[in-house]
Amino acid sequence: MSWVSNETLAPQPAPPARQRRWTGTRIAGHLLMALWIVAGANLLYYLASNVLSDFFRDYWQKYLDGIVITLQLVGLSMVAGAALSLPVALARASRNPFISGIAYAYVYFFRGTPLLAQTFLIYYGAGTFRPFFSDIGLWWFFRDAWYCAVFAFTLNTAAYQAEILRGAVQNVDKGQWEAAAALGLRKGITFWKVVLPQAMIVALRPYGNELVLMIKGSAIVSLVTIFDLMGETRRAYSRTFDFQAYIWAAVLYLIVVEALRRLWDEIELRLTRHLRRN
Amino acid sequence: MNEALTLIAFGPDGWGDEIARGVLVTVSLALASLPFGLVLGFLIALAKNSGEPSLRSAANVYTTIFRGLPELLTLFLVYYGGQMLLNEIARVFVTGATVDVNSFIAGMVALSLVFSSYASEAFLSAFRGIRQGQYEGGYALGLSRSLTMRLVILPQLIRLALPALGNLWLILLKETALVSAIGLDDLLRWAGIAARVTKEPFLFFGGACLIYLALSMISSAGLSRIETWTRRGEAPR
Numbered sequence: 001m002s003w004v005s006n007e008t009l010a011p012q013p014a015p016p017a018r019q020r021r022w023t024g025t026r027i028a029g030h031l032l033m034a035l036w037i038v039a040g041a042n043l044l045y046y047l048a049s050n051v052l053s054d055f056f057r058d059y060w061q062k063y064l065d066g067i068v069i070t071l072q073l074v075g076l077s078m079v080a081g082a083a084l085s086l087p088v089a090l091a092r093a094s095r096n097p098f099i100s101g102i103a104y105a106y107v108y109f110f111r112g113t114p115l116l117a118q119t120f121l122i123y124y125g126a127g128t129f130r131p132f133f134s135d136i137g138l139w140w141f142f143r144d145a146w147y148c149a150v151f152a153f154t155l156n157t158a159a160y161q162a163e164i165l166r167g168a169v170q171n172v173d174k175g176q177w178e179a180a181a182a183l184g185l186r187k188g189i190t191f192w193k194v195v196l197p198q199a200m201i202v203a204l205r206p207y208g209n210e211l212v213l214m215i216k217g218s219a220i221v222s223l224v225t226i227f228d229l230m231g232e233t234r235r236a237y238s239r240t241f242d243f244q245a246y247i248w249a250a251v252l253y254l255i256v257v258e259a260l261r262r263l264w265d266e267i268e269l270r271l272t273r274h275l276r277r278n
Numbered sequence: 279m280n281e282a283l284t285l286i287a288f289g290p291d292g293w294g295d296e297i298a299r300g301v302l303v304t305v306s307l308a309l310a311s312l313p314f315g316l317v318l319g320f321l322i323a324l325a326k327n328s329g330e331p332s333l334r335s336a337a338n339v340y341t342t343i344f345r346g347l348p349e350l351l352t353l354f355l356v357y358y359g360g361q362m363l364l365n366e367i368a369r370v371f372v373t374g375a376t377v378d379v380n381s382f383i384a385g386m387v388a389l390s391l392v393f394s395s396y397a398s399e400a401f402l403s404a405f406r407g408i409r410q411g412q413y414e415g416g417y418a419l420g421l422s423r424s425l426t427m428r429l430v431i432l433p434q435l436i437r438l439a440l441p442a443l444g445n446l447w448l449i450l451l452k453e454t455a456l457v458s459a460i461g462l463d464d465l466l467r468w469a470g471i472a473a474r475v476t477k478e479p480f481l482f483f484g485g486a487c488l489i490y491l492a493l494s495m496i497s498s499a500g501l502s503r504i505e506t507w508t509r510r511g512e513a514p515r
Binding site for chain 1: 495
């Protein structure tokens with residue numbers, strides 16, 4: 001005969017938290033973190049103490065103008081590049097070896113050479129063909145550093161975006177094409193209404209990375225006389241030799257890039273909410 | 279056509295030897311930054327992979343900074359900031375002393391910092407691809423933590439991280455072009471000088487682009503050979 005107790009166990013306190021020992025890793029981690037915090041506090045103090053300085057009074061407006069130029073450049077070339085990437089990606093997938101070869105060469109060239117060299121090639125190199133451009137009435141375009149920069153950035157990002165697009169479209173299951181064909185949809189409609197929306201979900205993350213890379217890459221246009229954020233910084237530094245010019249630029253770039261990254265994460269979360277299970 | 283050939287020829291009339299010297303600087307800068315970037319990136323990946331939260335966040339702050347700053351700005355910060363810092367330090371010992379920062383060293387430091395922050399992500403995702411059992415197997419054999427890391431984990435880690443690191447190498451090679459902005463005589467700077475002197479910008483900048491393209495083609499070929507070499511132990515598929 002078994003003996004069953006009617007008493008329940010009295011509530012027990014939670015087991016004591018395990019003592020975390022001060023291992024070498026933990027000490028190193030705390031030291032490094034302390035170093036960052038001290039450096040960050042120092043930076044904040046430095047920036048705050050300079051808000052009333054002559055430098056800040058003279059140049060804060062210029063910095064804001066610079067950010068606007070940077071964002072305009074990146075926005076314009078991202079949109080134009082997206083438009084251009086579609087035919088490039090289609091040509092890349094073409095069965096005609098000539099067409100796909102040209103598209104492949106285009107993508108390979110713009111992904112294999114530095115953006116700075118491409119910008120120089122277009123801005124300075126266009127001078128070689130000045131008579132030709134004058135004849136066809138395009139010299140005003142290639143004479144201007146701003147148009148050249150937008151053009152170079154557009155061609156560059158179009159090559160990267162074409163690869164993103166191609167990868168994303170290939171990632172869509174073949175059954176989607178077959179199902180659409182079974183429903184009697186034409187290829188074009190299938191692409192726009194069935195495949196592309198699904199591909200875009202996959203492409204969101206790479207597009208976000210490309211956007212951040214473009215913002216960072218856009219700093220080089222300061223070398224072709226455009227006063228974007230970096231250009232304004234260089235101008236301010238060359239006039240004052242005050243190193244805070246670069247500190248402000250670093251802070252502003254970090255803010256812009258981090259804000260965009262966070263924003264993009266939010267957008268991605270929102271657009272993929274139908275795919276989450278919970 | 280003949281004129282163009284004269285311009286790119288080697289010798290006193292042509293720019294071939296200057297350009298070749300520039301290529302050498304570009305390649306050696308990339309090669310010199312690589313080991314520092316790899317080691318630093320590996321250490322940061324170790325920190326990010328550790329169980330200690332404070333170490334993880336310290337490493338994350340590092341990558342956030344160097345992945346968020348434009349490479350050109352990092353370069354200027356290192357070049358001008360390093361110069362100022364070294365001058366301050368030198369003045370403590372000798373009054374009125376000035377130190378000049380070598381643009382090659384500045385480029386190397388800046389490129390290594392950027393490379394390491396990206397490489398740490400590559401190593402980290404490789405770490406995630408290695409199962410816990412590999413560590414446990416190593417400990418069960420009586421290997422110390424560092425021996426397990428060196429003999430068991432690292433060989434697999436390199437194999438897993440290699441494709442991403444290869445991409446980073448190609449990016450590094452292209453980023454060296456930025457040092458022309460701080461006056462280092464690399465390929466792009468020589469191309470720019472030649473373009474200004476000869477008034478043939480398209481020829482020289484186009485040529486520079488083609489040389490960069492050739493460098494990345496050679497690198498890709500080399501990288502794919504290394505990749506097959508690391509996979510020689512795997513069963514052929």
